[in-house]
Amino acid sequence: MAIGKEERDNEAQRVSVVRTHIKQRIEELRVTVDERRSEATAIGRSFWDDISVNADNDDDLIETAASMAQQEHVLQGQERSYRLAQDALRKLQRVVDAPYFSRIDFQEKGEQAREKIYIGLTSFIDSKTDEILIYDWRAPIASVFYDYPPGPATYRTPEMDVSGELWLKRQYIIKAGELQDVFDTGLSIGDEMLQKMLSRSADEKMSSIVTTIQREQNQIIRDDQHKVLVVQGAAGSGKTSVALQRIAYLLYKYRTTLSADNMILFSPNSLFSDYVSRVLPELGEATMQQTTFQDYLTHKLTDMGLKLEDPYDQLEFILTGTDHNPEYTARLNNITYKTSEAFLAVIEAYGEKLKNGGIRFLDLAVGKKVLITGAELSERFYSKPSILAIGERMEQLSEWILEQLDVFQADVQKRFYRKLVREPKYMGSEPEMKKMSRVKAHKAINPLREKAQKLAYVDVLGMYIELFTDPSLQQELVKLADQPLPEAWTTISTFTVDALAQGNLLYEDATPLVYLKGLVEGQLRVGTIRYCLVDEAQDYSPFHYAYLKKLFPRARFTLLGDWNQGIFTHANANVSEGVAVSSGAAQPEQMQEHGYSSISELMGEDETETIRLIKSYRSTREITEFACQVLPGGEPVEAFSRSGEEPRLLRAANEQELIRLVAEAAALRQGGGASSVAIICKTERETEYAHGRLKPLLPGLARISKDTLHYEAGVMILPAYLAKGLEFDAVIIYDAGAAVYAEAKERKLFYTACTRPLHHLDVCYLGELTPFLPSK
Numbered sequence: 001m002a003i004g005k006e007e008r009d010n011e012a013q014r015v016s017v018v019r020t021h022i023k024q025r026i027e028e029l030r031v032t033v034d035e036r037r038s039e040a041t042a043i044g045r046s047f048w049d050d051i052s053v054n055a056d057n058d059d060d061l062i063e064t065a066a067s068m069a070q071q072e073h074v075l076q077g078q079e080r081s082y083r084l085a086q087d088a089l090r091k092l093q094r095v096v097d098a099p100y101f102s103r104i105d106f107q108e109k110g111e112q113a114r115e116k117i118y119i120g121l122t123s124f125i126d127s128k129t130d131e132i133l134i135y136d137w138r139a140p141i142a143s144v145f146y147d148y149p150p151g152p153a154t155y156r157t158p159e160m161d162v163s164g165e166l167w168l169k170r171q172y173i174i175k176a177g178e179l180q181d182v183f184d185t186g187l188s189i190g191d192e193m194l195q196k197m198l199s200r201s202a203d204e205k206m207s208s209i210v211t212t213i214q215r216e217q218n219q220i221i222r223d224d225q226h227k228v229l230v231v232q233g234a235a236g237s238g239k240t241s242v243a244l245q246r247i248a249y250l251l252y253k254y255r256t257t258l259s260a261d262n263m264i265l266f267s268p269n270s271l272f273s274d275y276v277s278r279v280l281p282e283l284g285e286a287t288m289q290q291t292t293f294q295d296y297l298t299h300k301l302t303d304m305g306l307k308l309e310d311p312y313d314q315l316e317f318i319l320t321g322t323d324h325n326p327e328y329t330a331r332l333n334n335i336t337y338k339t340s341e342a343f344l345a346v347i348e349a350y351g352e353k354l355k356n357g358g359i360r361f362l363d364l365a366v367g368k369k370v371l372i373t374g375a376e377l378s379e380r381f382y383s384k385p386s387i388l389a390i391g392e393r394m395e396q397l398s399e400w401i402l403e404q405l406d407v408f409q410a411d412v413q414k415r416f417y418r419k420l421v422r423e424p425k426y427m428g429s430e431p432e433m434k435k436m437s438r439v440k441a442h443k444a445i446n447p448l449r450e451k452a453q454k455l456a457y458v459d460v461l462g463m464y465i466e467l468f469t470d471p472s473l474q475q476e477l478v479k480l481a482d483q484p485l486p487e488a489w490t491t492i493s494t495f496t497v498d499a500l501a502q503g504n505l506l507y508e509d510a511t512p513l514v515y516l517k518g519l520v521e522g523q524l525r526v527g528t529i530r531y532c533l534v535d536e537a538q539d540y541s542p543f544h545y546a547y548l549k550k551l552f553p554r555a556r557f558t559l560l561g562d563w564n565q566g567i568f569t570h571a572n573a574n575v576s577e578g579v580a581v582s583s584g585a586a587q588p589e590q591m592q593e594h595g596y597s598s599i600s601e602l603m604g605e606d607e608t609e610t611i612r613l614i615k616s617y618r619s620t621r622e623i624t625e626f627a628c629q630v631l632p633g634g635e636p637v638e639a640f641s642r643s644g645e646e647p648r649l650l651r652a653a654n655e656q657e658l659i660r661l662v663a664e665a666a667a668l669r670q671g672g673g674a675s676s677v678a679i680i681c682k683t684e685r686e687t688e689y690a691h692g693r694l695k696p697l698l699p700g701l702a703r704i705s706k707d708t709l710h711y712e713a714g715v716m717i718l719p720a721y722l723a724k725g726l727e728f729d730a731v732i733i734y735d736a737g738a739a740v741y742a743e744a745k746e747r748k749l750f751y752t753a754c755t756r757p758l759h760h761l762d763v764c765y766l767g768e769l770t771p772f773l774p775s776k
């Protein structure tokens, strides 16, 4: 709803007044920052001048230490106040051109006055009058803006719930310090504003949605009651956006006790990490630990000398293989079992059993000379009271090893020295010879020291292999875990051992191995993580979740996924519509249904809240409705009312024509102003082939692979699984023919591809159209 001229002028006037205040503060802060910087530098420089170093006796030493600690304290204080001033300055510099984006007029119950609350990215207080000129969007009262239409409203403060009447809800578009537009909104947050936001062009980086967060999204962003929050969100419903807004919210709300280091976000790949990297800085927050699960596993397994398979290679194998191939079926069985809770129980039972015996220790040797045998290590380890946790016993063992190594080193040093003395060629002085022998001895023993520190004398891999080669161990664990072995156990065992013998660690084996390692080394927990957020949560298996829960015992979890886009195979993948398994493989009873509901079982039903986001904001209504045809029985999706062109179905009679059609569509979209155009293929193999054929027709065509870290706007080609999570102005499906997308395992992948565009979707196909779409 547009507002009158006078009101508009008043608003424009206010923008200008607030900006003047902010600019003044910026100037003041500049001076403060400069002063504090010079003070901190000066203290740093005079650090030693101000300390009286006196080491004549113990009392003097204590005094010296106290004076150092005091100086350090002063220095730290100065540095901190410099950083604080600098942060404040940066925040204001970021918002000076658009200080706020909305206003609410709220009258608290029992109060006479209607308060005008202006909401922006960061709060701002007039230092003379103490008036709050801008409220941070994360302040409790700001939630009224996101949650209510005009009328009765309530917000929650740490102390109580505050009720009242919301009289006005207004939005502003301010650019370069000028008020460009202002309108009052009714029901939900300005459809008008949202329409504007969603009609924009997609670029290679995601933006924050702070000005138009929807009520159901706000509920997730501000939730602090549940230990585990599971979000089933339709494609384009804002899951990733919500995850990032939530991080910013938590960092604000708990700013005195929580820092970015206490949070971790698992994202699907590095390309994606780069894609979302702008949002937190845009919201004025430091970026936090963002990793992929693959990177985490690689980090944990570096010393094992194995080649860890990429999840995308696993997927490529599944998508390009066929059921007739026994190796293919064996692999599917392997994946299904290794990602299941049944296998998790076996690994946990193994961990229990190892408390009383069975840990394999490696000899510690220099060259061929064994210094401490594995048997001796085992004996020492198991002679410790079994009441001690494995981790404590390991720690004590490492300490003992390090002591032994000191003795060995002294011995080796003596021998080197004697050798040098006897060596007629060597004519060094005694101190030189001593130094040389010390260095040599250190060099010889140090690798063992590092090994001891990393517990690399424990043969975790050997123990994992034993699980598949030792029938009596298997029997024992099956009993302990109360889990029968799967029918395909023999095939699974052979398959696992063969792969490991070749130095290959399959993706499905990596988490179990890391878990076993954690159990054996007693170093499973990372207590510092207080919030763990998982994006694309549908791609994680029951095994993964159980592991994450153990890994971060103090963390609250936010798991955001779309089970309609579950393209990875794992034990709880939804086989009926998904990629899980083609006929004939694995145990169907383990593969049924589940989806996100099984996560709450895994994470503890009492502590888990599941929220559904149904509305999809990314694509036009036409595209969303078109994509929904692909998954008739899937999770519900509601299209946002933004209209555009109908998706086009473009048939080619032969391959040459297909290439021509795809190239023409790309040129058309680019010519029509689309800044990002993605040609989406099914697999890496198809991408490689199509790229070769299309390149002569589309010279600027960029190929995106799993190793790509960053992409630029323009025309690009990539496999569907890499496009997941990303969005583009226009998408061209390279070949939606029945020969490419027909099996159950390809349905969700196709759906994922169709849900990537904002504005245009062209579905090219060769011959017959995929049965996933109704024929015209």
Ligand SMILES: Nc1ncnc2c1ncn2[C@@H]1O[C@H](COP(=O)(O)OP(=O)(O)OP(=O)(O)O)[C@@H](O)[C@H]1O
Residues within 6 Å of the ligand: 194, 197, 198, 207, 208, 209, 212, 213, 214, 217, 233, 234, 235, 236, 237, 238, 239, 240, 241, 242, 562, 617, 618, 724, 725, 726, 727, 755
């Ligand atoms: N409240 C909102 N205001 C403005 N834009 C929004 C809002 N919610 C979502 N969007 C936009 O919709 C698009 C999709 O959002 P996002 O990528 O977060 O969704 P998603 O649920 O993670 O999607 P997918 O599962 O398909 O990858 C983005 O362009 C995002 O900016």
